[in-house]
Amino acid sequence: MKKFSCFFLTAFIAYSASAQQYQTGAQKLITNEDSLNRGTNNSSTVISGYGSAFYQRNFNQHQSFVTVDRAVLFVGHKFNEKISLFTELEVEHAIVAGTNSDEHTSGQGDVAMEQAFLKFNLNSHQYIIAGLFTPRIGITNENHLPVNFNGVERPMVEQLIIPTTWREIGVGFYGSLDRLPVNYSIAIVNGLNSANFQHDTGIGEGEGLGSDASANNLAVTASVQYHLTDIKFQVSGYAGGTVGLSPRSSDSLGLNSGAFGTPLYLGEADLQYAKNGIGIKVLGTYISYPEAAKLNAAYAKNTPTGMYGAYAELGFDWLYKKHATEQFITFARAEMLDMNSSLASNGIYDGTQKQTHIIAGINYLPIPNITIKADVRLLHTGPQNPALVINPPPNALPYKQNDQFLNIGIGYSF
């Protein structure tokens, strides 16, 4: 925590001191009169949202399914020029019903707040947010609408390594520099709950999601974005404690408690390029969890000490030269990830967690807020570890390292 604070503080001080010599053509005109005209939008409450539905065929299992993936309602309210409220309410898989309901349900549905935060404008280029929000980590965590990414499914690296729509409660400071095209953010949020980590879902199950999350452990996340003509480069990081128990409970389990006890670290860098219809995205991320062995001993888990993910995507908009709002994009994306790239001393390697995904498809946007998508995803994993197989063949079907999926979906935003 101290090192993070010192890093940013010293970097900014050093930059400010060095930048004194770089004077641009900025001018300051001062008059004795101060106009009351702010020239801003007069509407106070805004309702908007996004959603998607899709069909998927799993060729190995000879099984298809369809679902309304999500329907999200935004409600935003501007109290005054300085203070606004932003909320996102999400319904996944269309229906959430009680056990005695006469509505048949798959049990996959849920209703959740995706975001609910207050925004305090400090000036035209800096603001503070407080509440439940998605930190700026990765590409799709902040911009996760179906019109923002290619493919029916969000990138697998940004589902399994960086949790998708990862949101926590906290306070964040966002801003952009004057003399450089740099955006920055720093936030402090509640930490992950390692007691909920699952072997095959990375750290995603440990999210607090704003629902009675433990705040004994905290996390700091920060990012820097740099725009250079048509390239956007981002670096982000996360460091947080993962044990929210009281010191007595933690000690009895052999875990380190406290704000940053049993820490988890995440680093991410990505690059996006868009010009003349060409779109390129490249992302790499690594998670380090040095004290995973203690967690495994406490909860009989198989959590690794390290996991990584990376992907590269190339897309082309064939309608770019028409200069119209219509877009027809063909794309291909290659992803590789390993949810147990390095093991704790008491961990067991699972080859199925080392995965390669190749996705190729189309993305048609008749207008910027509607998308019709189709893609094929090829999956290759490592072999199953016999030590982890509870129900071996012939009782269960033999594990296949290769699988193919066909996805067809629609999405909207407004």
Place this chain on the structure above:
Amino acid sequence: MYPVALLLLSIVASHSCTVTILLNFFPPQSHLDRKKHKEKLRATLSLRVFVAKILFNMQRRQFLKSSCNFCLLAGSGVLLAELASCSPAYAVIKTEVVNNQIQIPVAGFAQSSLQFVRPKGWYYDIAVQKKDNDNYEALLLQCTHQSNQLTPNGHGYTCNLHGSQFNNDGAVTKGPAEKSLKKYPVAIEHENLIINLKQS
């Protein structure tokens, strides 16, 4: 005294680190340049060795850890300043609104066709762009989706709240925004641009 000495020596070491890194990334082209390049490298290496010898009696592990950290921190600050010279020339003009108008000099567009106006007390900047036909366009950098501030990218403006994008003319290129950015009328009077903010 020890931390101050460490800080000063680390700044010297970091400067020589930066110079060494830059020299290695930009190799010399001619024989004379190569000779000068080698001399510069020798000088920076000698400087670092000199610093290390002076502090030989200090705790070596502490020195290496601290100087490495300060080297990285100071280097990142220097790098940010270096990036300023590589980036597009961004001019931010801080001004006041008088009689629902903003006045900025036309001469500022000689260096860059895009300038940002920051009216006092406003929570949004105004982007003023000089077009190919010597006309000027003023756009309010307020996202038309949920009024978040926009930031420039290489080909327009982006809203980081939900990902809306607008081109240089303010038209939506990516949702969820649906409306184009608000435009203000611009006129030229006596070598000044007058941006009229009055609500029509």
